[in-house]
Amino acid sequence: MPPTQAAAHPRVLMLGAGWFPDQLGGLNRYYRDLFEQLPEARGVVIGRDASPPARLAGVSAHSSPLPLRLLAFWRAAQRQAATAEVVDAHFALYALLPLWLGRLRGKPLVVHFHGPWADESVAAGEGSPVRVRAKRLLERAVYARADQAVVLTSAFRQVLVERYRVAPWIVSVEPPGVSLDRFTPGSRERARERLGLPADAFVAVAVRRLVPRMGLEHLVGAWGEALAGLPPGSTLLIAGEGPLEDELRRLGAEAGADSVRLLGRVSDDELVALYRAADIAAVPSLEHEGFGLVVAEAAACGTPTIVSAVGGLPEAVAGLDRSLIVPPGDRAALRDGLLRSVTQRPSRAATRAFAEGFSWERAAAQFREVAKRATSRDRSGLKVVYLDHVARLSGGEIALLRLLPHLRGISPHLILAEDGPLVAESHLAGVSTEVLPLAAGARDLHRDEVSGGGVPARAAAMTTAYVVALARRLRALRPDLVHANSLKSGVYGSLAARLAGVPMVWHMRDRIAADYMPAAAVALIRGMTRRLPAAVIANSRTTMATLAAPSESATIYTVLPDVLGEAPARLQVDRGTLTCGLVGRIAPWKGQDLFLRAFARAFPDGEARAVLVGGALFGEDAYAEQLPRLAEQLGIAGRVEMRGHRNDIWAELARLDVLVHASITPEPFGQVILEGMAAGVPVIAPGTGGPAEILRHDVTGVLYRPADVSGLADAMRRLSDPVLRERLSTSARGALEPYSPDVVAGQVHELYGRVLARRG
Numbered sequence: 001m002p003p004t005q006a007a008a009h010p011r012v013l014m015l016g017a018g019w020f021p022d023q024l025g026g027l028n029r030y031y032r033d034l035f036e037q038l039p040e041a042r043g044v045v046i047g048r049d050a051s052p053p054a055r056l057a058g059v060s061a062h063s064s065p066l067p068l069r070l071l072a073f074w075r076a077a078q079r080q081a082a083t084a085e086v087v088d089a090h091f092a093l094y095a096l097l098p099l100w101l102g103r104l105r106g107k108p109l110v111v112h113f114h115g116p117w118a119d120e121s122v123a124a125g126e127g128s129p130v131r132v133r134a135k136r137l138l139e140r141a142v143y144a145r146a147d148q149a150v151v152l153t154s155a156f157r158q159v160l161v162e163r164y165r166v167a168p169w170i171v172s173v174e175p176p177g178v179s180l181d182r183f184t185p186g187s188r189e190r191a192r193e194r195l196g197l198p199a200d201a202f203v204a205v206a207v208r209r210l211v212p213r214m215g216l217e218h219l220v221g222a223w224g225e226a227l228a229g230l231p232p233g234s235t236l237l238i239a240g241e242g243p244l245e246d247e248l249r250r251l252g253a254e255a256g257a258d259s260v261r262l263l264g265r266v267s268d269d270e271l272v273a274l275y276r277a278a279d280i281a282a283v284p285s286l287e288h289e290g291f292g293l294v295v296a297e298a299a300a301c302g303t304p305t306i307v308s309a310v311g312g313l314p315e316a317v318a319g320l321d322r323s324l325i326v327p328p329g330d331r332a333a334l335r336d337g338l339l340r341s342v343t344q345r346p347s348r349a350a351t352r353a354f355a356e357g358f359s360w361e362r363a364a365a366q367f368r369e370v371a372k373r374a375t376s377r378d379r380s381g382l383k384v385v386y387l388d389h390v391a392r393l394s395g396g397e398i399a400l401l402r403l404l405p406h407l408r409g410i411s412p413h414l415i416l417a418e419d420g421p422l423v424a425e426s427h428l429a430g431v432s433t434e435v436l437p438l439a440a441g442a443r444d445l446h447r448d449e450v451s452g453g454g455v456p457a458r459a460a461a462m463t464t465a466y467v468v469a470l471a472r473r474l475r476a477l478r479p480d481l482v483h484a485n486s487l488k489s490g491v492y493g494s495l496a497a498r499l500a501g502v503p504m505v506w507h508m509r510d511r512i513a514a515d516y517m518p519a520a521a522v523a524l525i526r527g528m529t530r531r532l533p534a535a536v537i538a539n540s541r542t543t544m545a546t547l548a549a550p551s552e553s554a555t556i557y558t559v560l561p562d563v564l565g566e567a568p569a570r571l572q573v574d575r576g577t578l579t580c581g582l583v584g585r586i587a588p589w590k591g592q593d594l595f596l597r598a599f600a601r602a603f604p605d606g607e608a609r610a611v612l613v614g615g616a617l618f619g620e621d622a623y624a625e626q627l628p629r630l631a632e633q634l635g636i637a638g639r640v641e642m643r644g645h646r647n648d649i650w651a652e653l654a655r656l657d658v659l660v661h662a663s664i665t666p667e668p669f670g671q672v673i674l675e676g677m678a679a680g681v682p683v684i685a686p687g688t689g690g691p692a693e694i695l696r697h698d699v700t701g702v703l704y705r706p707a708d709v710s711g712l713a714d715a716m717r718r719l720s721d722p723v724l725r726e727r728l729s730t731s732a733r734g735a736l737e738p739y740s741p742d743v744v745a746g747q748v749h750e751l752y753g754r755v756l757a758r759r760g
Helices: 003-007 026-036 066-083 092-100 117-123 129-143 154-164 188-195 216-229 245-255 268-277 293-300 313-317 331-343 348-355 360-376 395-406 421-428 457-477 487-500 519-531 592-602 621-634 649-653 671-678 689-694 709-718 722-733 741-759
Strands: 012-015 041-046 056-059 086-089 109-112 148-151 171-173 203-207 235-239 260-264 280-283 305-308 382-388 410-416 432-435 481-484 504-508 535-538 579-583 609-613 640-644 658-660 683-686 702-704
Touching: 012 026, 012 066, 012 092, 026 041, 026 293, 026 360, 041 066, 041 092, 056 066, 066 092, 086 092, 086 360, 092 129, 109 360, 117 129, 129 154, 148 154, 148 360, 154 171, 154 313, 154 421, 154 432, 188 268, 203 216, 203 268, 203 293, 216 235, 216 245, 216 331, 235 245, 235 268, 245 260, 268 293, 280 293, 280 331, 293 305, 293 313, 293 348, 305 313, 305 331, 313 421, 382 395, 382 457, 382 487, 382 741, 395 410, 395 421, 395 671, 395 741, 410 421, 410 457, 421 432, 457 487, 481 487, 481 741, 487 504, 487 519, 504 741, 535 741, 579 592, 579 649, 579 671, 592 609, 592 621, 592 709, 621 640, 649 671, 658 671, 658 709, 671 683, 671 689, 671 722, 683 689, 683 709, 702 709
Parallel strands: 012 041, 012 086, 041 056, 086 109, 109 148, 148 171, 203 235, 203 280, 235 260, 280 305, 382 410, 382 481, 410 432, 481 504, 504 535, 579 609, 579 658, 609 640, 658 683, 683 702
Antiparallel strands: none
């Protein structure tokens, strides 16, 4: 970059730890690669013998006593302070003194969070609670000074926000870069010749420090279990140094003679050859993994990586292929992933194309924007905290995740009352998330437990304590608005928001009616919605009709994911075997038993098939266990498939000719109906509640009288006609505009604006 161009950017002083490769590790590699992209930057690291460039000061030695290292680092930082407009800290230990004592105090600060240093030291064997606590306090002291923070993944943003109480509004998720000129696909054949590997063997590679948290023992064990199903000559290559070397050699010998090779420390050239030679890479970490630069480096060489679902690793590969993600420490899943990758893995071309999104030029440009925000103390954008009491992937939670990416100009932060799958999904969606746990006795309280005497005393006490804790958290976060996404989060969230002095929007996705919950609960919720929230969003007119809502309220339908291009209309042809399916969580009021009875009546014999997709998410296991027995009693068990909970809704819908919605009480909305319409699957639904607002009978779907077995059976028989199915499918896909992301997001924006304008 020409000097005049560099001068346009804030002059940055980068406080690092070591200079790669004099000091190994992801932090040091990242620091060097970013530093070399920023000619306007100066830096300080430990390591006199590292031969750094002239604009970087290498001081002391890593072997020097800690006080001498800290003093030398502080002095070097002071000498660089005069020209620095913004400070970028990469390691809290060395950054503490320069930031709090001397000329850098008060200068704008960007913190690069590479991981929880204190917790990582525990994982590495640190046994002193005093030292661990001291490290944690030191980290907090540095992060408390930050004007902006950079993390490599949403998972590490959660750690920074939850554990170190950094405001989510200043945290940017900026994936690292990879040297796309150095890490290239090259010739796999020549790389294998160099390494002495057979051309037709299956080769896996792991480049890791040989320490327990990397999970390499599990990898070697999984490799041994998979070996019988792998081609002859298959080899696992492990590059790296560490205390587990002898143990891994022993495990490798047990896995299979000569099938596991430990290579020790390798040069950059050897590393490229390893990636080029491999069919698959593996990062089986057990904890504390921020991103995994090796994932991007391997991908740049055309080699995909199997990763464990730890930290930011899923985010590093989800955009390529989600099947590369396995549970941490699950040897069987890792084994199956290795076996699957022999024949089913992303191509080298697709993997390289994916890696090209991780360029250091892009990473440097994003960092410069962060540095500018730090110097201007920029706090732009509407700050909204979203609340939900569960982290399970139920309808309301899925709907929220689909909405948030389309709310432009809003900084969202999600606070969940439990940990669970929604956390990982929010990370993949790029949504800032933290878990503030609510005791299970209150979180899992069923609406039927609310009586005329109110909420049970124990649950009330737990909820009260949580309201106080949440109000304290909201006061610390200082959002412009709180948005509760569920019935329970609306109850405790409306109270906490009132205590914190923040306006609150309650998103109501449940009908507040006596056929859905006890009369005492109806009276309680209606009273709260009348007095506490600034506004209510109802997911349908049916839901709104059951509420006593404030004036600034609106009916806003659930957003349809922007997937019409991904879920094209399926061909409605007569394939000879009709498949009818019901997709939704297993619960008595969802009517899975009604569906089976109607199917048995509509098709008592023949080849027609029924499919149930969904799991019992909220304790309806006894009901779920009854369904196979019911199918047996009806004589249709051989034609009924119970598929359980599935994440890929579009793959499930693609298997269906007819989608059935069978709720026996009026459904507040019916999100799966929209999904069926988008996928081109004709829908049958009850003629009340939200489904009746979505579908036009015999135009975009077929409606029947609720809980009527005969009526549902008649509708199923009608849709055995492929011509009718094709007509309904075409009409339904043309009627989805009111549910498009831009339309729904615009309505939510408008409501937020009215609420904040009224507040002044």
